[in-house]
Amino acid sequence: MIVKFFAYYRDNDFAGCKEISMQPVKTLKELGEVLSERYGEKFRNEYFDATGTAVGERTIILVNGRRVEFLNGINTELKDEDTVQIFPVVAGG
Amino acid sequence: MKNGYIGTILRVNLSTGSIAKEPLNEKNANDYVGARGLGTKYFCDEVDPRIDAFSPENKLIFMTGPLTGTLATSSGRYNVVCKSPLTGTIEASNSGGHWGPELKFAGYDGIIFEGKSEKPVYLYINDGVVELRDASDLWGMDVFEATHALEEKCGNQFHIATISKAGEEGVLFAGVMNDLHRAAGRGGVGAVMGSKNLKAVAVKGTGSVFVARPQKFFDVCTAARKQLAAHPVTGAGLGQLGTMILVNIVNGVGGFPINNLKDGSFDTYADDISGETLVAKHLIRNKGCYGCSIGCGRRVEIADGEFKSKGEGPEYEAGWSFGGDCGVHDLGAVCKANFLCNQYGIDPITMGATVACAMELFEKGYITEEEVGFPLRFGDATAMVKATEMTCKGEGFGKIMGLGSYRMAEKYGHPELSMSVKKQEMPAYDGRAIQGIGLEYATSNRGGCHVRGYMISPEVLGIPSAMDPLVTEGKAATLKVFQDLTALCDSTGICLFTTFGQGLPEIAAMYREAVGSDESDEDILLKGERIWNLEKKFNQVAGVEKDTLPPRLLRETLPEGPAKGKVSELETMLKEYYEVRGWNADGTVPETKYQELGM
Numbered sequence: 001m002i003v004k005f006f007a008y009y010r011d012n013d014f015a016g017c018k019e020i021s022m023q024p025v026k027t028l029k030e031l032g033e034v035l036s037e038r039y040g041e042k043f044r045n046e047y048f049d050a051t052g053t054a055v056g057e058r059t060i061i062l063v064n065g066r067r068v069e070f071l072n073g074i075n076t077e078l079k080d081e082d083t084v085q086i087f088p089v090v091a092g093g
Numbered sequence: 094m095k096n097g098y099i100g101t102i103l104r105v106n107l108s109t110g111s112i113a114k115e116p117l118n119e120k121n122a123n124d125y126v127g128a129r130g131l132g133t134k135y136f137c138d139e140v141d142p143r144i145d146a147f148s149p150e151n152k153l154i155f156m157t158g159p160l161t162g163t164l165a166t167s168s169g170r171y172n173v174v175c176k177s178p179l180t181g182t183i184e185a186s187n188s189g190g191h192w193g194p195e196l197k198f199a200g201y202d203g204i205i206f207e208g209k210s211e212k213p214v215y216l217y218i219n220d221g222v223v224e225l226r227d228a229s230d231l232w233g234m235d236v237f238e239a240t241h242a243l244e245e246k247c248g249n250q251f252h253i254a255t256i257s258k259a260g261e262e263g264v265l266f267a268g269v270m271n272d273l274h275r276a277a278g279r280g281g282v283g284a285v286m287g288s289k290n291l292k293a294v295a296v297k298g299t300g301s302v303f304v305a306r307p308q309k310f311f312d313v314c315t316a317a318r319k320q321l322a323a324h325p326v327t328g329a330g331l332g333q334l335g336t337m338i339l340v341n342i343v344n345g346v347g348g349f350p351i352n353n354l355k356d357g358s359f360d361t362y363a364d365d366i367s368g369e370t371l372v373a374k375h376l377i378r379n380k381g382c383y384g385c386s387i388g389c390g391r392r393v394e395i396a397d398g399e400f401k402s403k404g405e406g407p408e409y410e411a412g413w414s415f416g417g418d419c420g421v422h423d424l425g426a427v428c429k430a431n432f433l434c435n436q437y438g439i440d441p442i443t444m445g446a447t448v449a450c451a452m453e454l455f456e457k458g459y460i461t462e463e464e465v466g467f468p469l470r471f472g473d474a475t476a477m478v479k480a481t482e483m484t485c486k487g488e489g490f491g492k493i494m495g496l497g498s499y500r501m502a503e504k505y506g507h508p509e510l511s512m513s514v515k516k517q518e519m520p521a522y523d524g525r526a527i528q529g530i531g532l533e534y535a536t537s538n539r540g541g542c543h544v545r546g547y548m549i550s551p552e553v554l555g556i557p558s559a560m561d562p563l564v565t566e567g568k569a570a571t572l573k574v575f576q577d578l579t580a581l582c583d584s585t586g587i588c589l590f591t592t593f594g595q596g597l598p599e600i601a602a603m604y605r606e607a608v609g610s611d612e613s614d615e616d617i618l619l620k621g622e623r624i625w626n627l628e629k630k631f632n633q634v635a636g637v638e639k640d641t642l643p644p645r646l647l648r649e650t651l652p653e654g655p656a657k658g659k660v661s662e663l664e665t666m667l668k669e670y671y672e673v674r675g676w677n678a679d680g681t682v683p684e685t686k687y688q689e690l691g692m
């Protein structure tokens with residue numbers, strides 16, 4: 001499974017890199033737990049909302065290019081060949 | 094006046110040299126707000142839509158809004174209104190910087206230019222002193238040269254709006270540049286200015302803008318400013334990361350058009366030209382316009398190599414047009430091409446998309462190396478920059494590219510390869526992967542454009558709430574609200590970027606306290622709908638072609654990515670769109686609609 005980070009998620013106080021390859025996990029929630037364990041509370045507080053049961057309000061997650069709101073949210077199941085992209089809320093135009 | 098407006102319009106007849114100061118039409122200001130809306134109202138009342146855009150009968154209107162130059166956040170905007178030579182539609186091209194506020198400080202809400210000067214002139218405005226002055230020595234200068242020369246002549250406190258040689262020579266997508274790097278970029282308003290032998294407007298003012306209810310205005314502006322500061326996009330994100338930050342996420346959803354929209358994903362190359370890379374390698378500092386707390390502007394340097402240069406930008410759209418659309422992932426080349434557009438005052442969206450179209454014409458064998466002067470293939474960064482420079486300078490094949498992609502592709506027998514709507518190039522989002530933005534391109538009153546109703550907000554960014562980009566349901570109704578709200582926002586004189594963090598309640602509140610109105614939010618939004626219908630009315634009489642998309646988006650499926658297999662389902666959305674607008678099924682506007690809107 002490939003996990004890609006963007007904008008400040010690449011900073012040293014978050015993932016500190018652009019991309020990682022990791023062992024498969026079952027759901028997006030489990031991915032968040034694994035990554036938060038690795039990167040710390042600041043990461044957790046952005047990845048999850050205050051209840052820990054949904055994606056944080058300042059974060060956008062795509063699984064294979066689809067926003068997880070249109071899949072199964074934080075409970076979206078993941079497969080080994082999936083690519084997960086994690087962004088902060090951004091805008092422009 | 095003490096209601097956000099100054100109360101005076103300058104009317105300058107370039108044919109006779111006469112300059113008149115006339116009172117602002119207050120009813121029109123009330124009904125059409127200012128800037129885009131009020132400029133369009135003046136224009137439509139005075140100009141036959143069927144005129145040639147380059148005839149002296151076309152007028153060129155610079156108009157501010159009631160919030161321009163006030164305490165409202167990001168209130169540095171003004172619009173340039175005319176009939177577009179590129180599209181034949183009404184055009185209201187929006188710019189920031191400091192020029193708009195300065196015009197109000199000098200004592201004017203707007204300027205209406207009429208006719209055509211016999212020789213090159215510029216307009217000098219120093220508070221009450223307004224004069225047409227000889228610009229023969231400025232003619233032929235680029236934006237930077239002309240700006241510096243006018244600062245030398247007039248004084249460095251003056252703010253300059255000018256065109257370059259591209260505008261003088263009728264490049265159909267030449268813009269008006271102010272404060273060096275800020276652009277009324279789209280639709281060829283600079284070419285209309287050039288056709289009138291008007292080189293520049295230099296303005297300095299020492300007055301103030303007064304509002305109707307100062308304390309309440311202060312309160313609502315302060316509340317809005319705090320709200321923008323607390324929002325993750327308008328508070329920190331947009332300023333820190335710039336608009337180029339969109340590259341990776343739009344690419345991620347499969348909507349980043351590549352190689353003249355043949356593909357919708359740049360694979361791993363996208364990061365090479367992303368906002369993250371721009372910040373890490375080339376950003377010198379941020380820059381903001383008048384009264385802006387966001388500061389999305391970028392001062393950028395390419396320190397070495399073939400494209401060594403320094404300037405401002407690129408914004409996301411230019412990053413795409415010179416990058417992904419041309420298959421180029423050399424960020425230095427992208428920046429260099431964008432800097433050239435600033436220097437020569439041309440629209441980088443149309444420029445890059447025209448180069449991309451030329452690349453496809455070249456690769457398909459419809460134009461030859463002999464005609465271009467060099468091979469022009471997708472992915473060739475050097476060729477992309479060279480083609481841009483030739484267009485900026487009006488050299489060789491650049492003269493043909495200066496017509497824009499539609500007329501160029503038509504000349505070679507393949508207009509279907511122009512990725513344009515109503516002859517204006519679509520920006521940096523694929524309408525097959527992001528269905529609602531396709532509807533926006535098709536219905537935009539100025540041809541292919543993203544900022545008439547920025548559906549990327551809900552469909553990609555989730556602002557104010559997420560909509561699935563691959564479906565059509567609900568897009569028409571949402572787009573109508575976005576288009577009406579954008580028309581209102583543009584007409585007040587504040588920056589559209591503030592709407593990432595604030596909406597109708599905040600904009601309406603600032604408007605009410607500035608002008609002294611007690612209208613409801615809904616009544617104020619109705620002004621946006623009125624403006625939209627006025628623009629549409631002009632286009633109908635002008636004979637502008639129907640709302641549609643290039644055949645590629647309607648018939649060729651995206652070959653890969655999250656939207657693989659998709660085409661634009663425009664017909665479905667368009668039917669619903671006309672219904673929610675209260676228009677006829679063929680997209681024409683019934684007279685009853687105009688009556689309902691009090692037009």
